Amino acid sequence: MNLTSRLPRIRRAILFSLVTASTTGAVLVLGTILAAEGFSILELGILALFGLLFAWITTAFWTSCAGFVLHLIGRHGHRLCSGDGPMKAAAQADQPASRTALVMPVYNEDPERVLAGLQATLQSLLQCSAEGRFDLFILSDSTDPEVWLAEELAWSRLNREFAGKLPVYYRHRPKNLARKSGNIADFCESWGYLYDYMIVLDADSIMSGQCLVQLVRRMDANPQVGLIQVPPVPVLRESLFARSQQFAASVFGPIFATGLSFWFEGGSNYWGHNAIIRLAPFMAHCGLPNLPGREPFGGEILSHDFVEAALLRRAGWEVWLADDLSGSFEEPPPTLIDHAKRDRRWCQGNLQHLRIVFAEGLKPLSRLHLGMGIMSYLSSVFWFLLLLLSGLEAWRQGQIEHSYFIDGNLFPNWPVSYAFEATTLLAITLSILYLPKLLGYLALFLDRRRLLAHGGALKAGLSLLLESLTSILLAPILMLFQMSFVVSILAGRSVRWAAQQRDDGETSWAEATAAHFGHCAVALVAGWLSFTYVPEFFFWLTPVLLGPALSIPLSRFTSRVDVGQRLLRWGIFLTPCETDPPRVLQDLTRRLAKSAAEDHGGTAKGALFERAIADPFVNALHLTLLKGERRSRSERLRLDALIARLQEQGPASLSKEEKRDLLSDSKSMTSLHALAWRAIEEGPAVLGPGTFTQTA
Amino acid sequence: MPAKQTDSSSGGDEMARARLLTGLDRYLQAAGVNGESARHRLARAVLHSLRDQLPQSGKPDWQALIAAVDTVLSGEHQIDVQPDLLCRGRIAQGYGTVPQPLKAQLDRTANWGSPLPSRRPMPAQALSTWRPRLAWLGSPSIWRPAQGVMISLCCLAVVFVP
Numbered sequence: 001m002n003l004t005s006r007l008p009r010i011r012r013a014i015l016f017s018l019v020t021a022s023t024t025g026a027v028l029v030l031g032t033i034l035a036a037e038g039f040s041i042l043e044l045g046i047l048a049l050f051g052l053l054f055a056w057i058t059t060a061f062w063t064s065c066a067g068f069v070l071h072l073i074g075r076h077g078h079r080l081c082s083g084d085g086p087m088k089a090a091a092q093a094d095q096p097a098s099r100t101a102l103v104m105p106v107y108n109e110d111p112e113r114v115l116a117g118l119q120a121t122l123q124s125l126l127q128c129s130a131e132g133r134f135d136l137f138i139l140s141d142s143t144d145p146e147v148w149l150a151e152e153l154a155w156s157r158l159n160r161e162f163a164g165k166l167p168v169y170y171r172h173r174p175k176n177l178a179r180k181s182g183n184i185a186d187f188c189e190s191w192g193y194l195y196d197y198m199i200v201l202d203a204d205s206i207m208s209g210q211c212l213v214q215l216v217r218r219m220d221a222n223p224q225v226g227l228i229q230v231p232p233v234p235v236l237r238e239s240l241f242a243r244s245q246q247f248a249a250s251v252f253g254p255i256f257a258t259g260l261s262f263w264f265e266g267g268s269n270y271w272g273h274n275a276i277i278r279l280a281p282f283m284a285h286c287g288l289p290n291l292p293g294r295e296p297f298g299g300e301i302l303s304h305d306f307v308e309a310a311l312l313r314r315a316g317w318e319v320w321l322a323d324d325l326s327g328s329f330e331e332p333p334p335t336l337i338d339h340a341k342r343d344r345r346w347c348q349g350n351l352q353h354l355r356i357v358f359a360e361g362l363k364p365l366s367r368l369h370l371g372m373g374i375m376s377y378l379s380s381v382f383w384f385l386l387l388l389l390s391g392l393e394a395w396r397q398g399q400i401e402h403s404y405f406i407d408g409n410l411f412p413n414w415p416v417s418y419a420f421e422a423t424t425l426l427a428i429t430l431s432i433l434y435l436p437k438l439l440g441y442l443a444l445f446l447d448r449r450r451l452l453a454h455g456g457a458l459k460a461g462l463s464l465l466l467e468s469l470t471s472i473l474l475a476p477i478l479m480l481f482q483m484s485f486v487v488s489i490l491a492g493r494s495v496r497w498a499a500q501q502r503d504d505g506e507t508s509w510a511e512a513t514a515a516h517f518g519h520c521a522v523a524l525v526a527g528w529l530s531f532t533y534v535p536e537f538f539f540w541l542t543p544v545l546l547g548p549a550l551s552i553p554l555s556r557f558t559s560r561v562d563v564g565q566r567l568l569r570w571g572i573f574l575t576p577c578e579t580d581p582p583r584v585l586q587d588l589t590r591r592l593a594k595s596a597a598e599d600h601g602g603t604a605k606g607a608l609f610e611r612a613i614a615d616p617f618v619n620a621l622h623l624t625l626l627k628g629e630r631r632s633r634s635e636r637l638r639l640d641a642l643i644a645r646l647q648e649q650g651p652a653s654l655s656k657e658e659k660r661d662l663l664s665d666s667k668s669m670t671s672l673h674a675l676a677w678r679a680i681e682e683g684p685a686v687l688g689p690g691t692f693t694q695t696a
Numbered sequence: 697m698p699a700k701q702t703d704s705s706s707g708g709d710e711m712a713r714a715r716l717l718t719g720l721d722r723y724l725q726a727a728g729v730n731g732e733s734a735r736h737r738l739a740r741a742v743l744h745s746l747r748d749q750l751p752q753s754g755k756p757d758w759q760a761l762i763a764a765v766d767t768v769l770s771g772e773h774q775i776d777v778q779p780d781l782l783c784r785g786r787i788a789q790g791y792g793t794v795p796q797p798l799k800a801q802l803d804r805t806a807n808w809g810s811p812l813p814s815r816r817p818m819p820a821q822a823l824s825t826w827r828p829r830l831a832w833l834g835s836p837s838i839w840r841p842a843q844g845v846m847i848s849l850c851c852l853a854v855v856f857v858p
Contacts, residue, residue: 013841013844016845017848020848020849020852021848021852024849024852024853025852047739052827071735137810151771155809156790156791160791169760169809169810169811170809171809171810171811172809185818188818189815189817189818190810190813190814190815191811191813191814192816193814194811194814263827283816283818284818284819285818285821286818286821287817287818287820287821287822288820289822289823290820291823307823335762349744355823355825356823358825358826359822359823359824359825359826360822360823360824360826361826362826421819589713613725614726616723616726616728616786616790617727617728617729617787617789617790618785619767619783620783620784620786620787620790620792621787622784623783623858624783624787624809625809626731642754670759671759673758673762674758674759674761674762675758677719677723677758677761677762678757679757680722680760681715681719681722
């Protein structure tokens, strides 16, 4: 085994040693402070929790440090390990000859946004002369009848725009088994055999053509690689909360991604979208089983991405993080509450990995990724417990009087001050938390264009301070959110599958009060208890309590778009995607503005169900996309009864589920179309007042 | 008065035919046929294709009319349709000036929204929990990193504990 092949192991050993050494050092210092008068059970608990959490934050710290050093010497994570050879050769190769499917699973998403994103991505792809090598699949699991029909119309427009240049396909699943992973698996099982690779996009994903082509080239050049993930950069949101997140991701994200890529190399992870996957091994080794037992820990695997990466690795395939590729974007949640809602879903998925992390045959690094995913939510519970135990310990210490004379000892037992050690430990902990931010800021100075794109040294520095302040206030709120999620999941409550909020919807006072009333109460009670019983601890606790105590106005304020826009005008939280947006984002913004100004045949207004019945084109389009399904006699009778109700009482008398049932049946839709036109000819009385008369 | 009866029935037929033509005209307009003369021509073609049904019922039902419209529009746009997907005639019309490749796609692919699927199931992977085995304890590949960790910890202890 030569040095090059041992390099990945050596790097991971270095990371492991750094984390272990820093944690051991910090635990020893804290242990010395706590052991002054012997260990109590409380103190042992504090020490254990502190060690666990310190190791957690230290991992992120050393990752950022590695990333910063690599940026400093002008290298990226993966190039060091895989060598310039294959990647460089791949980059110089001609256009890829392999066939790639771009797949976008959608579930009740805004079709206009999905359409604009895909148009921008495909347009960018065509500018890279990639005709004939990419096909697009829109894989719909939408259950809302209006969204389903709007998707079909959007697909038809997309198909018309790219006809002859790039095939665009649409598939709607009547039953969304196994959610997103089931949707992707259905694609693989049906059409996977046609393609070498698939690039998975989320509904809010945007990828430049250059990035897509580069991903395919890298896969072609590295046959041992099963998956390449490109870190998605959050963009396009305008609320204060989202813009601070976008700024943080833009400044600190690159060094962190480079660090991750450096440590993990071919043992990296999959984040669910904006990644290219080699289809043959994925289909052979990534079929997900149902976990035994009931939800929330059993049943379908929710956070499928980590597990799929682990399964690919188990089968001997490499998983890479392409930290050097640009042109991969996504939209962050616009508000704190939306962020928490997304966290709720992820939390259940990640905690479910407790059953998978010890699965047979997984690589140690895959177990580490799964463990880190679990820890990202459990850490909130541990932070909370640490605060609680520290408060109790402070109170206990306040109750004990120091005894200067111990029986049998002639010399007085003077109290020893550990103020210096305690202050040093606090300073080290704070440094480990905030130094990565500072390193991200310093890394801006390595590239003048990047620094200017973030507003220059002064404004970027001001933004950094403001972002740190925001995160200090919001972190304890997120801790309380995540703790309540963990508790509710452990209590057996499962999450339902809801579409993500993707536009800049602001939080109302009522919404903020409902979401944060509990946080506010916890902060006030904890503040009162500590102030009354352990006043000296109260002042230490103030930074943690301030955020939750102000959570209601804070949540409302950070959701405001006008504040975000004002800061944008002042040059605060600027990112390169705002100052000099790439062409693909410019195209998306232009298309969204155009779509908002136009009304594509009433698709935005709703009432598409009525159009699907009466409009000859919409009806025909829907019928051609339906799969013929045999219906039982009782089901046919039920559908006929729905048609009769529709005729007598109009579409408002049907529920969403009933409309969906009718839309799923081609025979019913054909009959309804004919009935609608008979009604139009004979007068509206046949089909009920005002029904189906729009088209005529 | 047989002659008079024939007159009234032929007058009634004419009225029914006129109503039918009006209805067809509205339908074709809704389907995207904008030119009046084109609609007129297509409506006559539809009636011609339904000539076998007309004398019996006086007026065919709308389902038959719509199917005939689809057939005529398919012919107009020169697309080959399957019996169960007649509605493609309306789609071809709805697309207006359709580039040639899309027409080809309409012709050949049975399932228009996606290519022909071929079910190749993804086998569900085993994720049963790992359990330690006795043989594992004797594995030198496990012990070497562990030894490294132990040595690192001992060094740290020497540095920090005093």
